[in-house]
Amino acid sequence: MLDIHRLREDPQGIEQQLRTREPAIDLGEIVKLDKRRLELIREVEALKAERNEGSQMVGQYKKEGKDTSQLLSSLAAVSARIDSLDDELRETAARIDRLLVVLPNLPHHSVPVGVKEEKVILRTAGERPNPDFTVKHHLEVGEEKGILDFRRAAMIAGTRFPMYVGLGARLEMALIQFMFFHHAANGYTPVFPPFLANAESFYVSSQLPKFADDLYLIEKDNLYLNPTAESLLANLHRGEILNAEDLPKDYVAYTPCFRREAGTYGEEERGLIRVHQFNKVEMFKFAAADTSYEELDRLIADAEGVLQVLGIHYRVALLPTEDLAQQAAKTVDIEVYLPGQGRYYEVSSCSNCEDFQARRGKIRYRPGPGEKPLHVHTLNGSGLATTRLMAAILENNQTADGRVQIPQVLQEMVGAEFL
């Protein structure tokens, strides 16, 4: 959520910046409503001051045995006026909120302006594999080895739910455990959160109200299935004023993630690329405003660390304005190469949301004793999602003799060197 004060000061400038993300954005209505809102506040507060004073006099008159009837009737009129102004104020504020809550965050100045395709590759790590045999699609390898069973998963749940069996299930568990403890060893506090959450939580993370269609809703209990632990962790300190010396607060959580993925799927999203359920280890930081971009660099480096240990080639891309998620001011994606399809896929998205989520969740910190609380900056990054990582392993680690090598760090846990 944007700061209405900032918007009030420079509506044109803010509008111009937001249009680099969504060209159709128009702040005219908000600015108009905000002016009306301030008028109403001034008027209604003056009336309330009058009423408070008068009401106190009623008490005094009664004590002194004076007649209060005239005073009471004039106060009743004041109250009636307050009621009607309050109604208009409430409605105006709600309309502002409805408009404000769907606006995206202001992009950081280092974010390139442009459409999705105009991302900037910051660096590449390792060699892009270039085997002298034909690499099979991960779906083909998975089914051939008996470790992936989409057919039976479809019978149990529906299409696009993955199911791992045997060494596949072992490898999936090993990946989760390895990443979770890897980040914990780097100082992130481990969290095992609830996998269902209420609407308020998703409002804070900004999944709601704009992206309700992407979420699974349990209507009977009014709870949503977790689509990413970012949403859950963003609420960990909702409503709190944190101590500056406790920042940054770093957390790592493992959760399954559920996404409706409403819309069509293309042939290139076959297999594990886009599914309704996947496992993800997520990092989250609550940082002071003046150091949050240093923390973003650390977050990215920590996510990269996982791929380095696994020995998988990847590249790092800076997303352009039009490809940012609503809450993000800046996002860097980490992409792995899938030789079976000759293209890169995102396995991690690391974002600084600055104070966008913190404002919604009223998450603040006191920079120093006696100073006014400021909103924290929130950062999130996958570290990583297992499905595409699994696809990357199945495609990158194929050998000429048709086997798949399990990354060294996972071999002991899986109990095998090859699939």
Next chain:
RNA sequence: GGAGGGGUGGGUGAGCGGUCUAAGCCGCUAGUUUGGAGAACUGGUGUACCUUCGUGGUACCGCGGGUUCGAAUCCCGCCCCCUCCGCCA
């Protein structure tokens, strides 16, 4: 799911229609005192919004409505916590 009890400031806890500008205690903080510390005493100690930026105003006692000139206090709905019973891994 049923019955009962309860949600008040950083903590504890009083208040049950009008000096609530929320008592008292604890904590924190500044000062006095002291060679220093402790103790004692004195003062300060929430958040947000509006502002003609004034020792100005408004709102907030779980959340949302209502009654009233006036609500922490009365009424209605919801949420959460605790105790007991039932069910269950």
